[in-house]
Amino acid sequence: GQQLNQSPQSMFIQEGEDVSMNCTSSSIFNTWLWYKQDPGEGPVLLIALYKAGELTSNGRLTAQFGITRKDSFLNISASIPSDVGIYFCAVMNYGGSQGNLIFGKGTKLSVKP
Amino acid sequence: NAGVTQTPKFQVLKTGQSMTLQCAQDMNHNSMYWYRQDPGMGLRLIYYSASEGTTDKGEVPNGYNVSRLNKREFSLRLESAAPSQTSVYFCASSGTGGVGYTFGSGTRLTVV
Numbered sequence: 553g554q555q556l557n558q559s560p561q562s563m564f565i566q567e568g569e570d571v572s573m574n575c576t577s578s579s580i581f582n583t584w585l586w587y588k589q590d591p592g593e594g595p596v597l598l599i600a601l602y603k604a605g606e607l608t609s610n611g612r613l614t615a616q617f618g619i620t621r622k623d624s625f626l627n628i629s630a631s632i633p634s635d636v637g638i639y640f641c642a643v644m645n646y647g648g649s650q651g652n653l654i655f656g657k658g659t660k661l662s663v664k665p
Numbered sequence: 666n667a668g669v670t671q672t673p674k675f676q677v678l679k680t681g682q683s684m685t686l687q688c689a690q691d692m693n694h695n696s697m698y699w700y701r702q703d704p705g706m707g708l709r710l711i712y713y714s715a716s717e718g719t720t721d722k723g724e725v726p727n728g729y730n731v732s733r734l735n736k737r738e739f740s741l742r743l744e745s746a747a748p749s750q751t752s753v754y755f756c757a758s759s760g761t762g763g764v765g766y767t768f769g770s771g772t773r774l775t776v777v
Contacts, residue, residue, distance in 0.1 A: 561705075585765050594669075594755050594768030595708070640707065642765070652696065652759060653766060657707035 554579055556641055558656035564664040565635065571628040573659040575641030583644035584617050584624040585653070590637045598639075599626070636661050667691050671756050671769035678746040678776045686741040686772050688756030696759045697739035698766065699723075699731060701752040708755065714739055746776045 558575045587595035601617035612629045638658040645654050669690045698713040710723030714733040730742045753773050757766035
């Protein structure tokens, strides 16, 4: 099936730092989503992107839908401890064995020791 | 405002035992999904139900069965649990024309 490649797989954050992660695909998709999973919980939708080149913010989070429609970026500014968790990118892709959403494998944010 | 409710939250099974994971949503969503999450593997779709009365296999259906009992409820059954089925299981739902899924808080299953 289709795959989304997320990077980095994991990263450590120090409070106040800016964080960037990205997600790429070999195919074009028209809707990109970013989810966050807090420890012990299910993923929650953060941002949805519908238009190539679109830049959308949600508080300290900013996501961009790549102009080629094959990638997306998520930035977190001035990180705080509650930003820890796993961030998943996803694309809408109706039908098939992967259902209507294809997920990346996630980027795990942890606090720098 | 419950959203998607999964039961139980935790379960330990012995190899060969059977059990059913329950999922219910109160958002009048048509589609429901079962995922498993393993470290480094992301979310993998086990089965889904596009609408009441239909079910389809996902990426990793072997060893599982599902039942879409009604529009609200979608259960996942392990007939003969194996250690390889140790995982965190998530149920999710989505509505027609809606964006993305709403997830439950998960069932952490250990098979010993």
